[in-house]
Amino acid sequence: ATTLGASAAQTNRYFGAAVAAGRLGDATYAGILDREFTMITPENEMKWDATEPSQGSFRYTSADQIVAHAQAHGQRMRGHALVWHAQQPGWAQNMSGSALRNAMVNHITQVATHYRGKIYAWDVVNEAFADGGSGGRRDSNLQRTGNDWIEVAFRTARAADPGAKLCYNDYNTDGVNAKSTGIYNMVADFKNRGVPIDCVGFQSHLTNGPPGDYQANLQRFANLGVDVQITELDIAGSAQATGYTTVTRACLAVTRCTGITVWGIRDTDSWRTGENPLLFDGSGNKKAAYTAVLNAL
Ligand code: XIL
Numbered sequence: 001a002t003t004l005g006a007s008a009a010q011t012n013r014y015f016g017a018a019v020a021a022g023r024l025g026d027a028t029y030a031g032i033l034d035r036e037f038t039m040i041t042p043e044n045e046m047k048w049d050a051t052e053p054s055q056g057s058f059r060y061t062s063a064d065q066i067v068a069h070a071q072a073h074g075q076r077m078r079g080h081a082l083v084w085h086a087q088q089p090g091w092a093q094n095m096s097g098s099a100l101r102n103a104m105v106n107h108i109t110q111v112a113t114h115y116r117g118k119i120y121a122w123d124v125v126n127e128a129f130a131d132g133g134s135g136g137r138r139d140s141n142l143q144r145t146g147n148d149w150i151e152v153a154f155r156t157a158r159a160a161d162p163g164a165k166l167c168y169n170d171y172n173t174d175g176v177n178a179k180s181t182g183i184y185n186m187v188a189d190f191k192n193r194g195v196p197i198d199c200v201g202f203q204s205h206l207t208n209g210p211p212g213d214y215q216a217n218l219q220r221f222a223n224l225g226v227d228v229q230i231t232e233l234d235i236a237g238s239a240q241a242t243g244y245t246t247v248t249r250a251c252l253a254v255t256r257c258t259g260i261t262v263w264g265i266r267d268t269d270s271w272r273t274g275e276n277p278l279l280f281d282g283s284g285n286k287k288a289a290y291t292a293v294l295n296a297l
Pocket residue numbers: 043044126203232271
C-alpha cells in the first residue's frame with residue numbers, strides 16, 4: 001500500500017499521529033493527517049489541565065474538535081491521558097489526600113463518560129513509575145494518596161466506558177530494565193487480581209533507535225495477556241531512518257502489538273524542538289524515515 005495507514009491495515013494494525021487542535025486549519029498538516037493516519041491522539045487537549053481547568057467545570061471544546069475531525073475522516077481515537085502527575089490544573093496540584101483522590105475519580109468518570117463509545121483506547125494512567133534502578137513508583141501528589149491509586153483509576157475508567165481499552169503508558173520502558181520490570185510486575189498483579197487493564201503503551205521517545213531487547217520487552221508484556229502499542233514515537237539522531245525500521249519491525253513481529261503512533265506530523269510540529277524526529281519535514285515532504293517505515297510495514 002502507498003500510505004502508512006493503509007499499509008498498517010494490511011496486518012490489522014493502525015498507524016497514528018498526535019494532533020494539535022490548533023493545527024487542524026493548516027491545509028498541509030490536515031492533508032497529511034487524513035492521507036496517512038488512521039488513529040489520532042490529542043497532543044494536549046484531553047489532559048487534566050485542559051479538560052477541567054477549574055474543579056468541577058469541564059471544557060471539551062478543543063478535544064471535541066479533534067474527535068469530530070477523526071469521525072469525519074474515519075480515524076479512531078486514543079484518549080490521552082486521564083491521570084498524570086504533569087499538566088494537572090493548578091487547583092489539583094495543590095490538593096492531597098482524600099480530596100485529591102475524590103477529584104481524580106470524578107475527573108476520570110466525567111471525561112471517560114463524555115467520550116464513552118468514541119475512544120479505542122485510553123491512557124488511563126501516564127508515567128507513574130520512577131526512572132532509575134528502583135523499579136518503584138514515582139513520587140507525586142497522586143502516589144501520596146495511596147499505592148492503590150492506579151487500580152482505582154483503572155476500575156473507575158472501566159465503569160465509565162466499558163468499551164474502551166484501558167492502557168498504562170510510560171517512557172524509558174523500551175528495553176528490559178528496572179522501570180519496565182516494575183510496570184511488568186504491576187500488570188501481572190492486575191491480571192492476577194482482575195483489575196481491568198487491556199494494554200500497555202510504550203512512548204518510545206528515542207535517539208537513533210531502540211535498545212536491542214525492544215521486541216523482547218514488548219513480547220514479555222504481550223505474554224501477560226495485554227495488547228501493546230507504540231504510543232508517542234519520535235526518533236532523533238543520524239540513525240533515525242534505521243531506528244524507525246527497527247521499531248516498526250518489532251511491532252509487526254509481536255502479534256499483540258496493535259499499532260504505532262508518532263508524536264506529531266512534521267518536524268516543525270514536534271515537541272522536541274530542533275531535533276527533527278518525525279517522518280515529514282517542515283514543508284510536509286516525506287523524509288527517509290517515512291520511506292523506512294512504509295517499507296517495513
Ligand atoms: C508533550 C506535548 O507534546 C507538549 O506539547 C507539551 O508541552 C508537553 O507534553 N509524554 C507524554 C506526552 O505522555 O503527553 C508529552 O506531550 C510528551 C511526553
